[in-house]
Amino acid sequence: MAIETEARWVPIAVSCDILDGTVIPARLPTGPIAVWRSASGSLYANGDRCPHRGMRLSQGFVRGETLSCIYHGWRFGADGACQKIPAHPKVSPPKTINCGPLPVTEANGVVWGAATSPVDAPDQFVGHDALRSLVVAASTDAIASACEGEWVGEAIAVTLGGQNTILLLNPYGPAEVLVIALVPRGLTAPDLVRVSTALEALRRSAEAVGEAA
Amino acid sequence: MTPDSVRNAWYPVGLLSDLNPDGKESLLLGETITIFGSDMGEPRVECGGRGLPVVPRFGHLWTSLGAPDKDLFTIPEADHPDRTLVDVGVVRVKCSPLRAVENFLDIAHFPFVHTDILGAESHPEVSDYQVKIRDDVDEVWATKVEFYQPQAAKSAGGGIMTEYMYRVPTPTCSILYKTCPPRPGEWDVIALFVQPLTEDLCDVWPWMALFDDESAMTDLIHFQQLIFLQDRSILESQIPKRLPLDPAMETPTRADLTSVAYRRWLKRQNYTYGAQLVAG
Amino acid sequence: MILYDYILSPSCYKLRLLASLLDVPLELRAVDFHPGREHKGAALLALNPAGCLPILVDGDLVLTESAAILAYLAAQSGPNWLADGDPQAIALQQQWLSFSHRLAEALGGARLVEMLHFDGDLEALQSDGIAALRELEAALFTRRIAGGTFLVGDMPSIADIACFPYVALAPDGSISLDPYPSIRLWMRALRSLPGFIEMPGIHRLHELAPDPFAKDLS
CATH class of the missing domain: 2.20.25.680 (N-terminal domain of TfIIb)
Known part of the structure; x- marks a missing residue:
């Protein structure tokens, strides 16, 4: 059972929201994670907790190919291993100190994460790209009922701002969901703004549905 | 109970x-x-x-x-008539009272959290210091703690090697004695008094007894508030909220010997409020 | 120019920040806002009867609204930080300056309750704060679609500086910034500007400084 829930790709962010050399907070069903892109553009994820003092690594910073904790500057590499402890600059950190690397991949402009490596690639949405993410304070059911969309596997297909939009859902809790909207490739800027505006309206409806329930 | x-x-x-x-x-x-x-x-x-x-x-x-x-407890050094006593005022922090004290006992974070004030990224090294649980007074003491500080105090003109002593007289209070820039040989006294509201919420009352004839009282208050508020965002982000007393939960180094002794001392006297005993 | 300043005030920080970005010297007068409540004392009430900070004194001129002080500093030393000529840009800048008051009331209010024991309806302040952050996120996302990074036009302006501090300090009032990727990118752009200075609760971007271990880790 654990493997079924953990070895599954979960949509966690929009690719272009993570610039080279930056780290962001994200969430898997198993807990908070830090997702970062190194200076050379490689994407990594690990638990959002420094093994030293429990500080959130998503508040840290990226230099070169390492992620640093903001608290004491401990530096972690692609494999999660601690490479440097600034308080003891001449000491090589023991190999056992590790921030827990996690599988992460990108498709359709979406960053997908998993607690353990899934066998298959994430779902493909041909001809679509991620537009933006937003967090809705309502249940997935409230979102589905507010937008009158159609379930396509674990996503919802819906017309928003006149465009065929796909909503990927990552439930953070019973009444909190990360929604990532995918739109057809090649839309004009005004079209994109219309979808974004419709998405805001959808959030208002879903949260109103949730409050009424 | x-x-x-x-x-x-x-x-x-x-x-x-x-x-x-x-x-x-x-x-x-x-x-x-x-x-x-x-x-x-x-x-x-x-x-x-x-x-x-x-x-x-x-x-x-x-x-x-x-x-x-x-x-x-008493702080005899603070009774010196030449000292300026500074009530810094309360700051509420959503963290375990013990995490707040432990952060105060830590110098290794200075280059990253108090950058270019209490520490510099170019001088991050923490050299060995002495720590003991003094059984005669039942207090934790760390001595001979040395660290390079770009602006050690409001009264410091520039970067200096600062010497610290830490004292933990009661589980939610700590006193720091540090090199006093205008009076070599004397110690500035900076204390952190923590009121545990709940196990993961506290009111922190910093207090100081300094030799500083130059700075205005308000400047001294601002300096200490600046420092403490730089810590606050860290303290509110640590996971778990409670201080883990299980050694497997977090990874100390030699720089953390004060915190290791502090945790051991808490465990020994069964001071568990704001602490987490087993990993989970 | 004398700025009556409190180190933990986001509104005072706006002015210190813009002054630093424009390389304008300010003479700072530390005010014992907490715990001393000096801003409610006779001397400062004489300067600002509203009993709040900041206060900027330049000769005979006394200014007590941060948006006005931002405009004054920019007009004197950084005209490109001020919308001028284009009616749409002037209006948008004005709109964001007004919006910054909502941020101050909601996010700033929640912060004072959570941090410094002020009275207030925390839940209502947080809810208003989240509503304001959502508006800002949507607007910044629209700017990104148009290729923009900042609130008005191609360059950072006083509108950005007016909104930035209370947004960045939202977590002080227990309001998470995690759900707002466009706000995160906008804050990063502001924190990357030459001359950027920090305040307690807003850390600098360490990665912009040279890597002390570049040789060890390459």
């Missing part, structure tokens, strides 16, 4: 200069208390209609929910 060691300890609950005769509600160890000032100079604290023991000291009012088996 809260252990006796927790109920019988002394805690700060307000500034003596800011007590209200009509009473002000607060929390101590999750229980509602009311703090009364008085025109007659006799402040009192009540909990559920019961009067609690009080001691006015170091600019603050101190109380205890139980029957303290020790007097409130």
